[in-house]
Amino acid sequence: MANSDNSPRSLAQAARAGARKLTSLSSNQRSELIARIADALVEHGKAICEANARDMEVAREATSRGELAPELLKRLSIDEARIASLADGIRSLATMDEPIGKTLAHRELGDGLELRQVTSPLGVLLVIFESRPDALPQIAALALRAGNGLILKGGREARHSNEVIHRIIQEALKPDIPAETIGLVHTREDIAELLKLDDVFDLVIPRGSNALVRHIQSNTRIPVLGHADGVCHIYLDADAEFDLAVKLIADSKLDYPAACNAAETLLVHESWFADGRLQRLLGALPGIQWRASSDIAGTLQLPEVEDFHMEYGDAQLALTTVKGIDEAIDHIHAHGSGHTEVIITNNDADAEDFLQRVDSASVFHNASTRFADGYRYGLGAEVGISTSRIHARGPVGVQGLLTTRWLLRGAGHTVGDVKSGDWRFAWKDLDSATS
Amino acid sequence: MANSDNSPRSLAQAARAGARKLTSLSSNQRSELIARIADALVEHGKAICEANARDMEVAREATSRGELAPELLKRLSIDEARIASLADGIRSLATMDEPIGKTLAHRELGDGLELRQVTSPLGVLLVIFESRPDALPQIAALALRAGNGLILKGGREARHSNEVIHRIIQEALKPDIPAETIGLVHTREDIAELLKLDDVFDLVIPRGSNALVRHIQSNTRIPVLGHADGVCHIYLDADAEFDLAVKLIADSKLDYPAACNAAETLLVHESWFADGRLQRLLGALPGIQWRASSDIAGTLQLPEVEDFHMEYGDAQLALTTVKGIDEAIDHIHAHGSGHTEVIITNNDADAEDFLQRVDSASVFHNASTRFADGYRYGLGAEVGISTSRIHARGPVGVQGLLTTRWLLRGAGHTVGDVKSGDWRFAWKDLDSATS
Numbered sequence: 001m002a003n004s005d006n007s008p009r010s011l012a013q014a015a016r017a018g019a020r021k022l023t024s025l026s027s028n029q030r031s032e033l034i035a036r037i038a039d040a041l042v043e044h045g046k047a048i049c050e051a052n053a054r055d056m057e058v059a060r061e062a063t064s065r066g067e068l069a070p071e072l073l074k075r076l077s078i079d080e081a082r083i084a085s086l087a088d089g090i091r092s093l094a095t096m097d098e099p100i101g102k103t104l105a106h107r108e109l110g111d112g113l114e115l116r117q118v119t120s121p122l123g124v125l126l127v128i129f130e131s132r133p134d135a136l137p138q139i140a141a142l143a144l145r146a147g148n149g150l151i152l153k154g155g156r157e158a159r160h161s162n163e164v165i166h167r168i169i170q171e172a173l174k175p176d177i178p179a180e181t182i183g184l185v186h187t188r189e190d191i192a193e194l195l196k197l198d199d200v201f202d203l204v205i206p207r208g209s210n211a212l213v214r215h216i217q218s219n220t221r222i223p224v225l226g227h228a229d230g231v232c233h234i235y236l237d238a239d240a241e242f243d244l245a246v247k248l249i250a251d252s253k254l255d256y257p258a259a260c261n262a263a264e265t266l267l268v269h270e271s272w273f274a275d276g277r278l279q280r281l282l283g284a285l286p287g288i289q290w291r292a293s294s295d296i297a298g299t300l301q302l303p304e305v306e307d308f309h310m311e312y313g314d315a316q317l318a319l320t321t322v323k324g325i326d327e328a329i330d331h332i333h334a335h336g337s338g339h340t341e342v343i344i345t346n347n348d349a350d351a352e353d354f355l356q357r358v359d360s361a362s363v364f365h366n367a368s369t370r371f372a373d374g375y376r377y378g379l380g381a382e383v384g385i386s387t388s389r390i391h392a393r394g395p396v397g398v399q400g401l402l403t404t405r406w407l408l409r410g411a412g413h414t415v416g417d418v419k420s421g422d423w424r425f426a427w428k429d430l431d432s433a434t435s
Numbered sequence: 436m437a438n439s440d441n442s443p444r445s446l447a448q449a450a451r452a453g454a455r456k457l458t459s460l461s462s463n464q465r466s467e468l469i470a471r472i473a474d475a476l477v478e479h480g481k482a483i484c485e486a487n488a489r490d491m492e493v494a495r496e497a498t499s500r501g502e503l504a505p506e507l508l509k510r511l512s513i514d515e516a517r518i519a520s521l522a523d524g525i526r527s528l529a530t531m532d533e534p535i536g537k538t539l540a541h542r543e544l545g546d547g548l549e550l551r552q553v554t555s556p557l558g559v560l561l562v563i564f565e566s567r568p569d570a571l572p573q574i575a576a577l578a579l580r581a582g583n584g585l586i587l588k589g590g591r592e593a594r595h596s597n598e599v600i601h602r603i604i605q606e607a608l609k610p611d612i613p614a615e616t617i618g619l620v621h622t623r624e625d626i627a628e629l630l631k632l633d634d635v636f637d638l639v640i641p642r643g644s645n646a647l648v649r650h651i652q653s654n655t656r657i658p659v660l661g662h663a664d665g666v667c668h669i670y671l672d673a674d675a676e677f678d679l680a681v682k683l684i685a686d687s688k689l690d691y692p693a694a695c696n697a698a699e700t701l702l703v704h705e706s707w708f709a710d711g712r713l714q715r716l717l718g719a720l721p722g723i724q725w726r727a728s729s730d731i732a733g734t735l736q737l738p739e740v741e742d743f744h745m746e747y748g749d750a751q752l753a754l755t756t757v758k759g760i761d762e763a764i765d766h767i768h769a770h771g772s773g774h775t776e777v778i779i780t781n782n783d784a785d786a787e788d789f790l791q792r793v794d795s796a797s798v799f800h801n802a803s804t805r806f807a808d809g810y811r812y813g814l815g816a817e818v819g820i821s822t823s824r825i826h827a828r829g830p831v832g833v834q835g836l837l838t839t840r841w842l843l844r845g846a847g848h849t850v851g852d853v854k855s856g857d858w859r860f861a862w863k864d865l866d867s868a869t870s
Contacts, residue, residue, distance in 0.1 A: 244847040251849035367845030378862035389838040391826040403824040410802030414686035427813035
């Protein structure tokens with residue numbers, strides 16, 4: 001590295017200096033730089049797989065000693081087919097429309113004084129991810145596409161894989177910008193120091209368990225993008241098709257129960273309980289482990305729900321009846337995490353009411369909760385899903401890694417001239433599309 | 436008040452419940468509600484002025500005892516003319532285009548599954564302002580326009596004025612939404628409690644001194660919108676008109692030196708020093724109290740700059756020479772606060788280079804720093820100016836008090852059907868303008 005001082009602060013400052021160099025490149029040069037990363041990953045695929053094999057060997061031993069959960073093994077693994085598909089994703093980021101410098105507002109303030117609000121890089125990101133080494137090149141490409149510097153902290157289990165991938169990316173940057181634009185640290189001590197640097201980092205993105213996200217949120221003043229919980233709800237309205245309900249509930253709960261966008265609670269209109277449709281519904285969904293609110297648990301012979309703010313992460317699904325859409329929405333606002341909520345109904349007025357009033361990042365009508373995902377939304381790759389209302393909300397792609405700047409072009413305009421009546425403000429919106 | 440429990444938490448929760456009621460109103464109802472506040476302020480203008488007279492009396496006594504700065508007296512004062520102009524501002528907010536529910540993105544994901552990203556209220560705001568009672572109705576109207584709940588903390592000096600204005604606003608809300616949608620607290624103890632409620636408040640906006648902003652930033656986990664410093668720079672390029680430079684520097688420094696958008700540092704291309712233009716420039720700006728960097732202070736017979744990151748807030752202006760645009764930009768990034776920077780030049784290439792590369796909220800060419808203001812930008816009223824890169828940057832109007840939600844409309848779409856090949860993702864952008 002060019003900087004002899006390897007302190008967390010100088011790492012972060014080097015990333016910011018590199019990002020400013022990146023921003024001064026032409027749009028074409030930035031695209032080529034990102035495409036070069038994709039090519040380099042494929043070219044050095046064998047080296048990545050070899051490093052990954054070393055991580056897998058250590059991890060298998062840890063698993064056999066019971067020190068590592070077996071699910072993590074699968075997430076840790078990477079092969080040449082996965083590298084090829086990663087490279088494809090990065091190439092599509094390389095060829096997307098330039099996200100930097102897009103005009104969001106364009107206005108004459110009066111007397112030829114012209115204002116534009118344009119998209120700009122956010123600055124320097126700190127991304128903390130757990131065992132998946134394939135997250136590293138995705139995050140790096142997203143950060144670069146938005147003109148940002150980046151410090152990554154990978155999981156210990158993926159250390160060899162991460163180091164090789166990081167070195168490949170740094171080599172690919174070098175012809176145009178400093179390698180230090182993307183830094184990598186490994187230890188918990190490093191991350192503790194980095195989290196103190198709220199004057200250098202603009203955003204921290206923890207990608208991993210709820211515990212990781214909560215730990216980061218409680219230990220930094222840097223703004224945190226992410227979600228600690230995904231307590232997603234389905235409201236089954238009075239007038240809804242039985243088969244459609246079965247299909248959507250099954251997909252929302254069982255397609256991938258550990259995902260943050262899996263459903264955790266089913267709110268059913270009381271008419272389903274009264275006319276027996278609910279009992280048939282339970283029968284049609286044998287793969288789900290139901291838990292019911294105390295008022296109906298006895299009748300339905302189900303275990304009781306202990307806490308409605310619960311991300312089960314498995315086949316369990318909480319169930320309660322509601323009098324109607326108002327009670328459903330109140331329940332969601334009281335117990336939800338603001339992630340993703342679904343209404344199943346044939347009643348379009350109810351659907352629109354639900355879509356307008358539910359205060360969550362994603363709100364769906366007759367679609368599975370599982371669509372709440374950056375790739376599925378067509379954002380390209382995603383850095384995470386935010387349940388915060390500030391900055392970016394829901395699945396976050398390149399847009400969430402940008403900020404804006406206000407550019408004003410005058411010819412000697414002063415506020416004094418306005419005060420003395422030489423000219424007056426006469427705001428006029430101009431075409432935003434021209435750049 | 437309806438809630439018997441007057442704890443900070445229940446105040447904040449009542450504001451959120453009120454905001455949800457506000458969001459469920461029609462756009463017309465929200466506009467009428469805001470217009471009703473304007474009318475009520477004018478109607479009760481006499482009561483406001485009487486309360487203000489009591490505040491002014493107490494403040495004058497405090498001033499004569501040396502306990503209150505005399506400048507604060509002017510800010511505290513409010514008369515019927517000011518109320519009429521406040522009401523006009525609020526009426527223009529009432530008639531602006533509906534900001535809630537605007538489609539920002541509209542996309543078919545495939546197979547008739549349709550996604551929209553729409554603007555939505557942020558939630559509940561906590562706004563802490565110092566002595567100006569006229570800030571109260573402005574902030575309240577902005578918060579309501581964006582569909583938000585609001586807790587206000589006013590300055591002790593304006594207590595009587597604030598209480599009367601607050602009561603008038605609450606009465607105007609009552610026909611449509613709970614009065615508690617907008618709450619008011621007075622004591623430091625209240626604010627300390629409110630700052631702990633990061634699970635209830637979505638954003639805190641301190642409006643006041645740098646010390647206030649820093650205090651809030653260090654004492655809450657709620658995201659803070661604002662700026663602690665306004666260290667604004669002017670870079671005077673080699674090729675710039677002498678008279679234009681004099682005019683822009685005078686306006687930027689002297690129009691209102693205490694403002695955050697006043698200039699604090701002049702970076703001059705070294706050719707101005709070499710050919711004597713700089714000495715003439717100093718002569719042409721006698722109202723400015725110059726301070727120079729140590730290398731030129733002796734020659735220019737000026738006191739030295741002690742710290743380049745300094746918001747003087749008076750007629751002092753720091754001065755140094757730079758070799759060119761690169762050094763000017765480096766100086767700004769090293770010592771600035773990211774608020775507003777200006778280049779004065781006749782060289783269009785230099786101007787564009789400066790506008791593209793300077794990483795500040797506002798970047799101007801041949802215009803006074805003093806234009807960095809929500810009203811002047813045509814945003815209507817402003818809640819503040821943000822130097823953060825997250826969420827809103829620069830002058831913040833209604834847009835900065837909004838978030839987005841993702842609405843997805845399907846017909847039983849599941850991720851399982853994609854996996855089984857029933858249909859595939861085929862993202863297609865649709866017209867954003869249709870709602």
